[in-house]
Amino acid sequence: MAQDSIITDEMRAAVGVESEPSVFEIEREPIRRWAESIGDPNPLYRDEEYARKQGYDSIIAPPAFMAQYAFPVKSGRLSRALAGGPFTRNLNGGTEYEFFKPIQAGDVITATSKLVDVYERKGRLGPMLFRIRETTYKNQEGEVVMKFRGTGISY
Amino acid sequence: MSNQVFWEEVEVGREIPALVKKPTPQQLVKWAGASGDFYQIHYDKDFALGNNLPGIIVHGALKSAWLGQLLGDWVGLKGFVKKFKCDFRGMDVPGDTLTCRGVVTKKYMEGPERLVELDIWMENGQGEKTTPGSALVALPGKN
Numbered sequence: 001m002a003q004d005s006i007i008t009d010e011m012r013a014a015v016g017v018e019s020e021p022s023v024f025e026i027e028r029e030p031i032r033r034w035a036e037s038i039g040d041p042n043p044l045y046r047d048e049e050y051a052r053k054q055g056y057d058s059i060i061a062p063p064a065f066m067a068q069y070a071f072p073v074k075s076g077r078l079s080r081a082l083a084g085g086p087f088t089r090n091l092n093g094g095t096e097y098e099f100f101k102p103i104q105a106g107d108v109i110t111a112t113s114k115l116v117d118v119y120e121r122k123g124r125l126g127p128m129l130f131r132i133r134e135t136t137y138k139n140q141e142g143e144v145v146m147k148f149r150g151t152g153i154s155y
Numbered sequence: 156m157s158n159q160v161f162w163e164e165v166e167v168g169r170e171i172p173a174l175v176k177k178p179t180p181q182q183l184v185k186w187a188g189a190s191g192d193f194y195q196i197h198y199d200k201d202f203a204l205g206n207n208l209p210g211i212i213v214h215g216a217l218k219s220a221w222l223g224q225l226l227g228d229w230v231g232l233k234g235f236v237k238k239f240k241c242d243f244r245g246m247d248v249p250g251d252t253l254t255c256r257g258v259v260t261k262k263y264m265e266g267p268e269r270l271v272e273l274d275i276w277m278e279n280g281q282g283e284k285t286t287p288g289s290a291l292v293a294l295p296g297k298n
């Protein structure tokens with residue numbers, strides 16, 4: 001490890017290791033509340049009868065809804081790799097979503113995450129640690145419904 | 156939602172309808188509650204200043220959600236947002252007028268799918284692109 005590198009062996013060892021799965025039950029009221037909080041009036045996210053008329057079983061989750069469940073709950077090792085290091089300040093550097101199938105209220109989604117890259121840069125805020133995390137979401141049929149990739153910056 | 160856009164109508168270089176957001180600190184609190192992101196830089200001014208930030212700032216994830224709304228509104232009931240990404244290059248603050256925009260960059264077919272690529276972004280009240288990104292959507296064809 002280089003003398004002034006802030007990347008720990010623990011972080012490096014965590015790259016590519018998949019976390020334990022976390023399970024989330026997707027429910028109507030949280031979807032409605034989330035849609036309300038972003039100010040999106042689309043009835044697909046609010047009105048069950050409307051959503052059913054469009055061919056869904058219930059209201060569907062807006063595209064970015066699942067990202068709130070991107071933080072792995074069960075993997076101590078991954079959590080430590082994501083939260084460790086000397087920097088206590090954090091920023092969201094960027095986000096990438098890939099959608100395969102709509103997520104509906106009533107779905108049970110299983111999420112697994114992994115750290116895919118870690119590197120350091122010097123920027124406006126001084127030395128910064130970048131950690132790229134990917135989360136894969138599957139529904140109760142085992143189908144991949146969504147993938148998320150997020151860049152966390154610590155400084 | 157009532158005017159479905161069809162792949163055949165899409166022109167490369169054209170801008171899609173913009174989405175304007177004027178977040179208040181209260182909206183950021185609502186978002187924190189709905190998303191579970193309680194990081195204090197989004198509602199606690201002293202904490203934000205202590206983190207070398209200009210004041211409380213809009214959650215990146217919320218900005219991405221708005222870009223998701225921009226795309227969802229455009230593709231309509233018969234379209235599907237396949238992918239999108241954005242970088243949080245500049246900070247945005249409540250009280251500002253933030254506008255989500257998109258421009259079609261490519262249009263093509265891949266097997267049976269009718270696809271459109273876009274540059275998307277959010278700009279602040281001064282027209283600065285704080286959140287640049289891109290998207291890939293599938294649209295229905297006019298039969």
